[in-house]
Amino acid sequence: MFSSVSGCAFAGIYAQIVRVETDAAFGIPAIEVVGVPGSEVRESRERVRIAIKNTGYTLRQQKILINLSPAGVRKDGTALDLPIAIGILLANELIRPDRIPYLFFTGELSLSGDILPVRGVLPAVCAAREAGIAACVVPVANLAECADLTDVQVFGASSLRECCDFINGRGTLTGMSGNGYLREKRDGLKDAAAVSPDDFADVRGQTEAKRAALVAASGMHNIALIGPPGSGKTMIARRLSGILPSLTYEESLELTKIYSAAGLLSGGGLLKQRPFRSPGTRITLPAMIGGGSDVRPGEITLADQGVLFLDEMPEFDLRILEALRAPLQDGFVRVTGLRSAYTFPARVLLAAGMNPDKAGTGGSREYLARISGPLWDRFDIGIRMKPVGYESLRDTGSGVPGAYTTETMRQAAEEARQRQLYRFRGSDLMFNSQIGPGQIRDFCRTDGNGERLLENFSREHAVSVRGYHRVLKTARTIADLAGSEDIREEDLLEAMTYRCGIEDVESKGEA
Ligand SMILES: Nc1ncnc2c1ncn2[C@@H]1O[C@H](COP(=O)(O)OP(=O)(O)O)[C@@H](O)[C@H]1O
Ligand SMILES: [Mg+2]
Incomplete structure (x- = not known):
């Protein structure tokens, strides 16, 4: 039978x-x-x-x-x-x-x-x-x-x-x-998703960094927060999870499949929030990239469509940092097991915290140089942070009232996200940061003096073609936050300051 x-x-x-x-x-x-x-x-x-x-x-x-x-x-x-x-x-x-x-x-x-x-x-x-x-x-x-x-x-x-x-x-x-x-x-699920993380309203001062965090979340741009201990780098990076744009049904399904296969699902239904993964500096290569005898997904795949936060990034094993380069560029990671090789999704927002004044490391220049040029090149946004003064720490009403709360930032990111979804309808792009070199002309139109502004910037800072494209893509997100169809000069200028935070460490080290 x-x-x-x-x-x-x-x-x-x-x-x-x-x-x-x-x-x-x-x-x-x-x-x-x-x-x-x-x-x-x-x-x-x-x-x-x-x-x-x-x-x-x-x-x-x-x-x-x-x-x-x-x-x-x-x-x-x-x-x-x-x-x-x-x-x-x-x-x-x-x-x-x-x-x-x-x-x-x-x-x-x-x-x-x-x-x-x-x-x-x-x-x-x-x-x-x-x-x-x-x-x-x-x-x-x-x-x-x-x-x-x-x-x-x-x-x-x-x-x-x-x-x-x-x-x-x-x-x-x-x-x-x-x-x-x-x-x-299903009804139970709504409550679970409503639990909110710490609020941006708790972060005093650091307006520039908070604005940069908003831009990063809106277009899923990689961001490096560089500053001395106690300046709020970790605080800000952790709060990114509260302002990430919503997931579409398809994104949610893809993400939940990954977590199901990894045996990491608790609760019911599809995941409703983008992941926020924050592995420690002692993580192993297979745990980060994926692997093992039964080929489990690594942190970079578990962070797919969400944030991979590397706090104190220069302290990670250099082999791990280098292994991140390709997936950060491609949006997927090649994982090889004993008998087989797989391609796992890895579209992440990389957020990094680094302290350039690290004592006993031979000076900040050497310390930050642990991160290679090509890896620096994966960042769209670099922000230099100073410690907040005692005054603004004490001042409970610092900044523009209501300007940088998690709720207002989340709404702004969501609106920018909807503009991107509309722009990319019919393609497999989801965020401005994913625009390929061949698509830059179509999606990143500048008005007025934009072109000339960019050329001057590239010449002065010896920016690579990739760097040039990154500025344009970040400016695209800034224009989306302002609801502008074309990229304006002010959007480019803001994007350039973010890129300067990267170019400066990359080319000159700490001055
Ligand atoms: N901008 C800030 N606003 C409010 N508190 C801050 C700020 N920056 C630092 N702090 C306080 O200092 C602590 C350490 O901040 P953290 O984000 O870990 O700094 P870093 O990562 O830059 O070393 C926080 O838990 C918080 O209490
Ligand atoms: Mg920290």
Whole structure:
């Protein structure tokens, strides 16, 4: 008796639909798995056999052959336990076959027959949806992450027994219409997203840095905050997370898939906020870039579409800093594991804090020079910060009232973001910082003396073509914040001062 059940395997963070083909025939009783199973999948034979027994089914004394198709890809993890169990039960004619072609199964089995949570349920269900499958049975503990999906039904099963009853048309699973589970999860989510981080209103003085933070968040421009200890670099960088523009549905789905595959989802539904990742200076190369034997995403991928904050950036391992160069340029990262190489998304806003007066480092020139020229070149914005004076620290009403609160900044960033979305409709660009060299002419039109202004600036500061483009892209965001269609002289001037903060350290070191 032959059966075929849909399940999935993982390649990095990407799910691939796998057909579990099972054949039971007379022969010496045994279960054999072919089709490039990884070690966990090979082990699943015993686990599944005992789970089936403890669910109350008796298998015939037969030789069972399981083929995982397509045979060309290696299958790792425990998510194939459930579809393998279903396949064996079908091949033994112990459950009904009529619903199976429309269903997809993923989940780990315990020896008692309980269905345990697995990583990557969201990308698995999305892949199943793309393959035209109508309904997915997932571990009940993973159901919440699928709460915001449309066009596919997702049900949660807690045990093999529950799953089999459902297949036989005798019971219901969690999440089936009518039990209100999904609605409940969705409503819960709104509250979670409303929790706000620390407010920009707490940052006294530093108007220039706060303005630069707004520009950075609006166009996802890389920003370096350079200043002595206690000037508020960390304070400002951390508050970036509160003013990042909202996620579109597609962005949110992509991001949540990454977190699902990494096993880092808590709560339910799609992620509603851009990530803010702040790894410590002792982080390892694979933890930053991605890797390991089962090829997990690194910090740069976990920060995709959000902020990667490197506090005290010159203190990071130089190999790590250099490894960031390519992904910062390309928006994706190449990760190589033992047997395979993957491309993971890595579109981040890099925020860096650095203290140029670091004692015992042979002077600030050497210290900041740990960051190579090409890496400096990845920054659009460099801001020199001075410690705020005692006066402005004490002055509770410093600055223009209401000018730089998280709420007003978030709104301004959101409006600039909407202008960008409109400008880039039909392309895969999302933010001004992502405009390619070939698109600069189309998207970054200057008016008046803009062209001449830029040429003078490039000559005086010996700016590279890349630097020139970066100024234009930052100016594009500044014009978007002002609601201007063309880039005006004042937008260029502001963008140039930001770039000067980079060019100065890069070319001359600390004066
Ligand atoms: N501009 C500022 N406004 C209010 N408090 C500040 C400011 N700058 C520094 N502080 C105070 O100093 C502490 C250290 O600031 P921090 O952002 O960590 O400085 P840095 O990262 O530049 O060394 C903060 O927790 C805050 O109490
Ligand atoms: Mg700090």
